[in-house]
Amino acid sequence: MLDKQMMVSAETALPGRSTPLSVDDTHFVNQTSLSAAPVNGQQQILLGMGCFWGAERLFWQIEGVVSTSVGYAGGFTPNPTYEEVCTGLTGHSEVVRVVFDPQVLPLEQLLRAFWERHDPTQGMRQGNDLGTQYRSVIYTYSDEQQAIAEQSQADYQSLLSEQQRAVITTEIAPAGPYYYAETYHQQYLAKNPQGYCGLGGTGVCFPPQ
Template sequence: MSWFGRDKSKLVSAEEAIPGRDQPLTTPDLHAVYPDRRIKPPFPEGSRTAVFGLGCFWGAERLFWMTSGVYSTAVGYAGGHTPNPTYEEVCSGLTGHTEAVLVVYDPKQVSYEQLLKVFWEGHDPTQGMRQGNDVGTQYRSAIYYVDDTQREEAEASRATFQSALSAAGHGEITTELAPLREFYYAEDYHQQYLSDNKNPNGYCGLGGTGVSCPVGLGVSE
């Protein structure tokens, strides 16, 4: 399939996706903002992980590393078919991936439901295969759950936020909700891209709806 002249707002099938590679891309082990913390396993005992896609992953990652209770973050690619894709391949629309953020958090300090609130309020989840001026399948909104508990909480949170969006005159949520198959780490220069020692004034295309997402109204304990 040609990299040019195709509609990047349409997802490719597994058969159409480019082949990728067996070896992971070279990435650091430590976080640029919290240099004593790992962005790859092993993580501290008791920590949990979550994976979200909410547009350009530069600003999305910063949103989460600034969230209290989050131990570490990393950017990468999820939801597609091509193993170990490069940034250029993902941007071609021929891998099926979206730009994603891996969030490592302490559930004693921040709940998954609270992370979902950050997710919903940090972008516009009604835009389909785009986020603002960024257009293409790699910018789609997505939640990739790691177990049934996350799935149930994500579904409940989506329903709650849809009610809030509808009341404010917004459209239907288009967020992809699916099990996490694989998270592929992005290249070194993308990790913590907007940190002070890299690009503190770099591009951030995030923009929310201004609608608050209620918490505490979803799945009961």
């Protein structure tokens, strides 16, 4: 029986497909393009903190975020479906692609929300959601982002350690391929306000700025 909390290998992952899923490109909340590349100094980053529905809603509400979308990253199967990701046989994490303006929202500030609004110590789960797809991840697009993410992890670990909390298990790595999730997942909690949101933090917060 498959243990969904164990990562698959490239050799045992599902084969996937060469054709991307067809996705509506318009953001349901702010009408931005989901697939537009960052422009005019904007940046992008991929953040995974459990079920991507609640995570995306968290980020689209933050001032300085230009656009969000949800998808799959960090695995092996090309162009996976949600059903495939849920089997644990693709290796992907559920992530939010956040496009943001660092002049308005520095990455350090964005990552404060990331750390505080989920429990990054739980390994291959988030709350009652079990499986590799729910692991905590940060996938970066530059050496500078990587350094900032690693420093923010160290800073948050210090706060957790002061409270005798567990060790952070968040995966921080350069971004690989990002595959958009199906349209019905995009901005899901704006379309379904009473839908499931699994976000829950540790209760440990950064000092006020």
